[in-house]
Amino acid sequence: MLLHMALGRRFFATKKKLDLTGTVNLIAKAAAEASEGTRMRLQRRLFDDAQEVDPSDYEIGPATEYIPRDSALEYLPKQDHSDEISSILAFQSTNANLLKQEMQFLLPHPLERKFEPEPPIRFDFIRGRHHESLDFSGAYFLAFENDSEAAAYWIETRGSLLEGKTIDLRFVKFADVYKHMFTPILPYINGEVLSSRETLNELDPSFLKLRDGDIGRNKCAIIRGLPTKLTKAELIDELWEFKLHPNEDLAIQKIERRTKNGAIQTGRPSDWVIAFDNSLDPSRFAKRYHHRRFFPSKPDEICQVELL
Structure with missing residues (x-):
């Protein structure tokens, strides 16, 4: 009796699996037929009916008309x-x-x-x-x-x-x-x-x-807040890792602030214009020294650097 019941359950399970497999096959066949139909229609569109294709179908958008x-x-x-x-x-x-x-x-x-x-x-x-x-x-x-x-x-x-x-x-x-x-x-x-x-x-x-x-504005920087008595020669020595403009008179120039009477102000930090030989060094110079100490031995002197 138990053997007959087991065989019966196996029979119905197999039948259900076959029915499901058949359904999947029918779906796959229908999809293949639909795909074939689409392929044939596309072939006719591209080859048989090419003369009926409207070129405007392939335009992305209207051409831009610029004003002079x-x-x-x-x-x-x-x-x-x-x-x-x-x-x-x-x-x-x-x-x-x-x-x-x-x-x-x-x-x-x-x-x-x-x-x-x-x-x-x-x-x-x-x-x-x-x-x-x-x-x-x-x-x-x-x-x-x-x-x-x-x-x-x-x-x-x-x-x-x-x-x-x-x-x-x-x-x-x-x-x-x-x-x-x-x-x-x-x-x-x-x-x-x-x-x-x-x-x-x-x-x-x-x-x-x-x-x-011959000096581009993008090759220049301004540094403010350096020691009052700093000389051009001392400043040049500190800039050894940067490539300065070959004309030394133009490469380093001191900004002289004057009073209303035209006299040069004294006793204040010195400001300088530095002309480099390329356009990269001014930015590198600004990143190195802006809001930092130019001379490590003088912690109270913080300088500011601006691109000209």
Whole structure:
């Protein structure tokens, strides 16, 4: 009796397994037939009916139609600008360490721009400084090749955020701000864009000698808070691991602060401008010494370093 019951259970289990296997096979067969049908339809679509394919099916999106940059002045909002249009844009900031790359990143992706993205918009990026003390003035200047290039940049970056705030770019006249852009301490400093302008020296030939410039602004740094009686020779000895500008007179220059009467201030820490032979050493120098002791033997003297 027990044997018959065991055989019965095994029979029904086997039958159930066969039924399940059959169901799976039917599903697989149906899927294969459907796949074959899809393959045949795709073959007909690609080969037999190729003449009926609409090329627009393969387009990702409409081609971008850019506006020529030399017509950018026509697109400036008239209510925001009157007669002050120029090739120089300025903005205010409390951060004295902004970099040119940050201004380049404000531009939208080329596919999202209104104006032609090529060739790239060229500009000099200049920290505003008081022309004698070289203290940061709180302003930055972007000098473009012409008014249209400045207008294109203004339009493309309008509403962009810089350090979490909407950047407020305004047009300024070069004659009004150039003394915050260049300094008699470095009369031969150049600018990639500005140095190509022959009209600059007409403003003040003794002040601007850009056409002979061989020192890039990105190769210079300012160090403040060094010992009062430090000499140029002593400073050069401490900078042995950095490659300075080959002209020693230009490589190390002391910033002389003067009183209202024009006399040189004495008894205060000394500040210096250092011109390097490359654009990497200024940043390396700043990372090494900013808010640190320049001379380990003098723990009370903490210096500050700024990129020019």
